Amino acid sequence: MKPIVELQDIYMNYHSKDGEVCAVGGVSLPVSAGEFVSIVGPSGCGKSTILSLIAGLISPVSGSVSVDGRVGYMFQRDQLFPWRTILNNVLFGLEIQKNKNADTVAYAHHMLEKYGLGDFRNHRPRELSGGMRQRAALIRTLATRPKILLLDEPFSALDYQTRLAVSDDIGGIIAAEGITTILVTHDISEAIALSDRVVVLTKRPATVRNIHKIQFDGDYQSPTARRKLPQFPEYFNKIWKEMKDDG
Amino acid sequence: MDKSAAHTNFLKNLRRRRWAILTCQALILAGFFGIWELAASFGWIEAFIFSSPSRMYRMFISMMERGELLRHVWVTAGQVLAGFVLGTLLGVAIAILLWANDFTRRVLNPYLVVFNALPKTALAPIIIVWMGNNPRAIIATALLISVVVTILNVLTGFLQVEEDKTRLAESFGASKAQILAKVVFPASVPDIINAIKINIGLSFVGVIVGEFLVAQAGLGFLIVYGSQIFRMDMVMLSILVLCSLAAVFYAVITIIEKRFAGWAE
Numbered sequence: 001m002k003p004i005v006e007l008q009d010i011y012m013n014y015h016s017k018d019g020e021v022c023a024v025g026g027v028s029l030p031v032s033a034g035e036f037v038s039i040v041g042p043s044g045c046g047k048s049t050i051l052s053l054i055a056g057l058i059s060p061v062s063g064s065v066s067v068d069g070r071v072g073y074m075f076q077r078d079q080l081f082p083w084r085t086i087l088n089n090v091l092f093g094l095e096i097q098k099n100k101n102a103d104t105v106a107y108a109h110h111m112l113e114k115y116g117l118g119d120f121r122n123h124r125p126r127e128l129s130g131g132m133r134q135r136a137a138l139i140r141t142l143a144t145r146p147k148i149l150l151l152d153e154p155f156s157a158l159d160y161q162t163r164l165a166v167s168d169d170i171g172g173i174i175a176a177e178g179i180t181t182i183l184v185t186h187d188i189s190e191a192i193a194l195s196d197r198v199v200v201l202t203k204r205p206a207t208v209r210n211i212h213k214i215q216f217d218g219d220y221q222s223p224t225a226r227r228k229l230p231q232f233p234e235y236f237n238k239i240w241k242e243m244k245d246d247g
Numbered sequence: 248m249d250k251s252a253a254h255t256n257f258l259k260n261l262r263r264r265r266w267a268i269l270t271c272q273a274l275i276l277a278g279f280f281g282i283w284e285l286a287a288s289f290g291w292i293e294a295f296i297f298s299s300p301s302r303m304y305r306m307f308i309s310m311m312e313r314g315e316l317l318r319h320v321w322v323t324a325g326q327v328l329a330g331f332v333l334g335t336l337l338g339v340a341i342a343i344l345l346w347a348n349d350f351t352r353r354v355l356n357p358y359l360v361v362f363n364a365l366p367k368t369a370l371a372p373i374i375i376v377w378m379g380n381n382p383r384a385i386i387a388t389a390l391l392i393s394v395v396v397t398i399l400n401v402l403t404g405f406l407q408v409e410e411d412k413t414r415l416a417e418s419f420g421a422s423k424a425q426i427l428a429k430v431v432f433p434a435s436v437p438d439i440i441n442a443i444k445i446n447i448g449l450s451f452v453g454v455i456v457g458e459f460l461v462a463q464a465g466l467g468f469l470i471v472y473g474s475q476i477f478r479m480d481m482v483m484l485s486i487l488v489l490c491s492l493a494a495v496f497y498a499v500i501t502i503i504e505k506r507f508a509g510w511a512e
Contacts, residue, residue, distance in 0.1 A: 055418050073418035075411045083433050083510045095429065096419040124510060144419065 002068070003030035004180050005054060005148055010063035012049055023049045024060070025205030031180060033147075038183040038191035041201030041209075042243060047184040050206070051150045054182065069147025072179075076153045078137040080125035086136050087112065087121035093144040108143040115139060115173060130158050131166045138170055142177060149174065151183040155190065167194060168222045175220050188243070192235045193223035200242050210242055298483040306480040316488070322465040323454055324492060326382060330389025331450035335443055337390065338397025345398070346405040346431065347423060363399055367392040368456045375460055385457030385465075392453040393446035400445070404438025405431050437511040440504045447496045451489070466492075 012024035023046035031037050039047050052058045055071050072093075080089045090108045094100040112118050115135055125133055134154060141149065154170065155163045171194050174181050185191050191198045198212045216229050226232060250258075280300045286292045287299030294302060310316035345352040371388045378384040408431050416426045458467025466485045473481030 057414065057417055071418070073415065075415060077411065079409070079411050079415045081412070081430070081433065083436070092416075092429070093419040096416060096421045096425055126510075150418075 004033040004068045005029075005031040005182065006064075006066045007050070007053070008064045008066075010050070010053060010065065011061045012046065012053065012058070013061050022205035024053075025207050026063070027201075027206060027208055028063075029199060029208065031148075031182060033180055034178055035197065036174065036181045036183070036195045037197045037199060038185060038195040039199045039201060040185060040188055040191045040239065040243070041206060042203045043186055045201050045203050046206035047186075047201060048152055051152050051182065051184055054148070055150055067148065070144065071148045071150060072141035072144060072146030074137055074141050074149065074151045074154045077157045078125070078130075078133040080133055080136060080140075082125055085122050085124060086117060086128070089125065089136060090121075090140045090143050093140055097144060099144070104143065107145075108139070111139045111142055112136075115169075129162070131162050131169065134158065134166050135169055135173070138173060142173075142179070147180060149179045149181040151181060153185055154183075156185070156187070163190075164224055168224050171223045188236055188239050189227065189232075190223070192232060192239070193226045198235075198239060200239055212239060295477075296479055298479040302480045303484045303487065306478075306484045310481075310484070316484075319465050319469050319485075320488060320492065322382070323458065323467065323489070326385050326389065326454045326457070326465065327447070327450045327492075327496070329386045330453055331393055331443070331446045333386065334390040334393030334450065335397055335439075335446055338394045338442065338446075339401050339439060341394070341398050342401035342405060343427065345402055347427070352402075359395060359399060363395045367395075368452065371453075371456050371460055375457075380461050380463070382461070382463075385454055385461055388457040389450040389453030393449045396445055396449060397442045400442040401435060401439055404435035408434045437504075437508040440500065440508050443503075444497070444500055447493070447500065451493060455489070 007027055007029045010024050010027045011022070014021045014023055027050065029037075029050075039050060041047055049058070051073070053060055053065050054067055055073050056065075056067070080086070081092070084092070087108070090112060091100060091105065094104050094108070109118070109121070112121050117132065117136055117139065120128060120132065120136075125136070128136065137154075151170075155167055158166055167190060183191065183194060188198075192214055195214055198214060200209045200212070201207065202209045212235060214235060216226055216231055221229075283297075284300045287294040287297065287302075307316065345355065368388070370391060371384075374387050374391070375384045378387055412430050412434065413426055416430050421429070454465065455467035455470070458465040459471050462468050462471060466489050469485040470482050473479065473485065
């Protein structure tokens with residue numbers, strides 16, 4: 001099957017007064033439909049650059065990016081607009097795409113109901129907890145029905161407790177909606193808990209060091225449940241060692 | 248839900264404190280006018296030069312009877328309003344252009360900074376020469392004073408909008424105009440209202456200076472005229488009315504702020 005996202009031999013440079021920085025040095029990565037892929041690597045290794053490339057916000061110096069379908073992007077912080085209600089925040093993407101109609105608005109309402117934010121649709125973001133805000137941010141992205149979801153450290157602004165709960169939450173929603181997802185994180189355990197594959201990058205310029213296929217026995221298990229399985233620490237140690245050797 | 252005794256007490260203290268603040272504020276005002284009146288009536292100060300609240304009151308009644316005072320108030324209020332509305336609109340429009348064009352912004356930056364530091368009232372005589380001895384020149388002075396501050400404040404607001412907020416809009420495929428209308432502008436409404444607050448004060452400065460020079464009508468004219476004919480009651484009364492007018496303008500802005508920027512509290 002043809003991959004839904006395919007990066008081929010991507011190179012990316014940044015220019016500044018102090019010189020030229022090679023952020024990505026030849027990355028190839030195919031992602032198939034429905035897959036959950038995490039990208040981990042040392043901080044500042046160009047992980048986020050790869051997401052920006054896939055989202056089409058920037059273009060590579062060389063290599064090709066092919067993306068089959070609309071992309072939704074989720075950021076480190078929820079970026080809900082304080083001047084809009086939760087419902088109007090969720091409708092933001094549809095407004096931008098001039099696709100706000102009875103159907104899409106009904107779908108947004110449905111998603112808010114389904115994921116427990118129905119009663120909060122007329123609230124302002126600051127009235128919600130960090131976890132609920134992140135859920136609202138995800139629904140804002142899903143309301144435009146993207147085929148591919150890009151998550152840029154979406155949990156890193158939350159405290160540890162909330163972070164575990166929210167990754168269960170978001171992981172569950174993504175699994176239920178069956179959307180292809182690429183997650184960038186520096187948290188190895190988060191990557192293992194959520195993904196089908198974990199891509200380990202080297203430090204800058206980023207290249208693919210290794211790709212781990214993550215397999216747990218049985219059906220879908222929540223990220224928290226996965227953390228308790230015996231395979232979990234094995235994956236963790238393997239990936240951790242790879243990253244440590246690199247650093 | 249039942250409030251605990253401690254909480255009721257807390258609320259009571261909060262209310263009491265607010266009343267105490269209001270009472271002190273009222274006392275300062277009453278004390279100021281009371282002492283002024285006493286000082287004048289006991290001859291500690293020369294009432295002819297310093298005026299007194301009762302003399303100002305008599306002046307107020309006689310000017311109201313002649314319908315004179317309100318005419319001057321309307322002239323000043325209208326010019327201040329025109330000056331700061333035009334200054335704000337023009338300032339926001341220029342800020343939008345500079346936000347949209349990084350190159351122009353960098354080219355014009357030193358000129359804006361220097362122009363901002365220049366006391367614009369120094370230009371008032373030139374404007375009167377160019378535009379004539381009329382209310383338009385006064386409004387132009389007020390506009391000139393407020394426009395640069397507006398540009399700088401609003402532009403700073405625009406540029407401080409978090410980059411990820413714009414990137415979010417871009418990830419949905421937003422055009423530059425959409426980013427402005429749906430992200431950058433609404434995010435900067437508190438900055439724009441702040442600029443408006445500063446502009447009211449500045450617009451008053453511009454209008455009063457303009458009225459000093461043009462000397463046809465308005466509270467500024469009354470102040471100059473009153474001091475020239477040595478009617479200090481008229482001068483002091485005009486200043487007091489000017490204070491009240493500024494307070495009214497400020498109150499209106501506070502209401503607008505609550506309505507449009509309440510989310511930023």
